[in-house]
Amino acid sequence: EAGVAQSPRYKIIEKRQSVAFWCNPISGHATLYWYQQILGQGPKLLIQFQNNGVVDDSQLPKDRFSAERLKGVDSTLKIQPAKLEDSAVYLCASRLTPGQGRDTQYFGPGTRLTVL
Amino acid sequence: DQQVKQNSPSLSVQEGRISILNCDYTNSMFDYFLWYKKYPAEGPTFLISISSIKDKNEDGRFTVFLNKSAKHLSLHIVPSQPGDSAVYFCAASGNNYGQNFVFGPGTRLSVLP
Numbered sequence: 196e197a198g199v200a201q202s203p204r205y206k207i208i209e210k211r212q213s214v215a216f217w218c219n220p221i222s223g224h225a226t227l228y229w230y231q232q233i234l235g236q237g238p239k240l241l242i243q244f245q246n247n248g249v250v251d252d253s254q255l256p257k258d259r260f261s262a263e264r265l266k267g268v269d270s271t272l273k274i275q276p277a278k279l280e281d282s283a284v285y286l287c288a289s290r291l292t293p294g295q296g297r298d299t300q301y302f303g304p305g306t307r308l309t310v311l
Numbered sequence: 312d313q314q315v316k317q318n319s320p321s322l323s324v325q326e327g328r329i330s331i332l333n334c335d336y337t338n339s340m341f342d343y344f345l346w347y348k349k350y351p352a353e354g355p356t357f358l359i360s361i362s363s364i365k366d367k368n369e370d371g372r373f374t375v376f377l378n379k380s381a382k383h384l385s386l387h388i389v390p391s392q393p394g395d396s397a398v399y400f401c402a403a404s405g406n407n408y409g410q411n412f413v414f415g416p417g418t419r420l421s422v423l424p
Contacts, residue, residue, distance in 0.1 A: 199354070228411070237315070237400050237414030238355070251411065286354055300412070302347075302354030 197221065199303035201287050207309045213275040216306045220268070220289030226250075228300070229262055229272050230286040238286055244270060277310045284308070314338045315403050317415040324422050330388040332418050334401030337382065341403040345412065346375060346386050349398045358399070359386070391422045 200219040208214050220227050225246050230238035241260065243251040246267035255262070259278070264270040274281055284305040291299060316335045324330045334344075342363035347355035361368040361375045361384065368375050374387045388395055401415040 204352075235320075235416060237402075237416050239414070240411050243411060288354070300357065302356070304352065304354050 199287055199289050199301050201285075201303035201306055203306055204304065205307045205309075207311065208277055209311050210279055211276040213273065214277055214308060215271050215273045216285050216287075216308075218270045218272070218287030218303060220270070220287070221291075221301055224289035224291050224301075225267070226290040226292065227264055227270050228286075228288040228290075229270070230288065232284045232286055232305070234283070241272070274308075277308075279310050282308055282310045313416075314341075314413050315401055315415040317399075317401055317418045319418050320416070321419040321421070324391045324420065326393055326422055326424050327390045330386075330391045330395065330420055330422065332386040332388075332399050332401075332420065334384045334386075334415055335382055336384075336403050338403070338405075338413075339382070340405045341413075343404045344375070344377060344384050345402045345404070346373075347400040347402060347414075349400065349417070355400055388420075391420075393422045393424050396420055396422045 202217050206214055227244045229241045231241050232238045241255045242262045244264040247264050260274055262272045284307050286305045287303045288300050314337050345360040346358040348358045349355040359370050359373050359375050361377050366377050372388055377384045398417045398419050400417045402412040404412050
């Protein structure tokens with residue numbers, strides 16, 4: 196079974212530029228998450244999708260971050276414009292069904308973003 | 312306000328000895344807890360979980376203990392191996408449908424040969 200795919204793996208941009216990350220979850224997984232992991236901290240949930248609908252985006256900085264999951268499969272996370280404090284690893288995770296088998300959340304390798 | 316705390320940023324243990332990683336939480340609504348392991352340049356991978364109806368769960372060399380009254384859990388690795396060197400995250404979740412995980416900041420474990 197293929198895992199969660201993310202690209203790019205690394206990205207360096209200057210502040211005020213835009214950036215986009217892509218995630219392809221495990222086939223058949225209805226739930227998709229984007230996390231932000233700042234150095235020295237644990238992953239923090241940004242947004243949760245159930246199929247192509249948003250379930251929880253309470254911690255997404257909506258003035259600069261946006262995410263979509265068209266057709267309920269792949270997802271993109273965008274930052275526009277980027278700030279220095281956005282430097283972090285952005286992790287995508289997927290789960291077959293929320294609330295069942297709560298340990299089955301699979302993470303991708305992440306995208307390391309550096310904002311200069 | 313950190314709801315899940317891992318007060319030891321790092322831990323070093325000799326190969327073959329026991330590693331004990333600790334985690335504290337503040338939200339009494341949490342009832343499901345997990346440990347994830349993370350190697351550099353990889354995403355976290357699930358290691359072991361425990362429900363609040365239990366106080367212990369064991370899987371091979373890994374055992375998680377839960378003390379609900381103290382809002383404390385710990386992960387024991389016996390015996391520790393160099394391949395266990397990684398960052399370990401504690402995560403907690405409530406029982407409501409779709410409630411998500413809150414992660415601790417992680418503890419970096421180094422197992423010395």
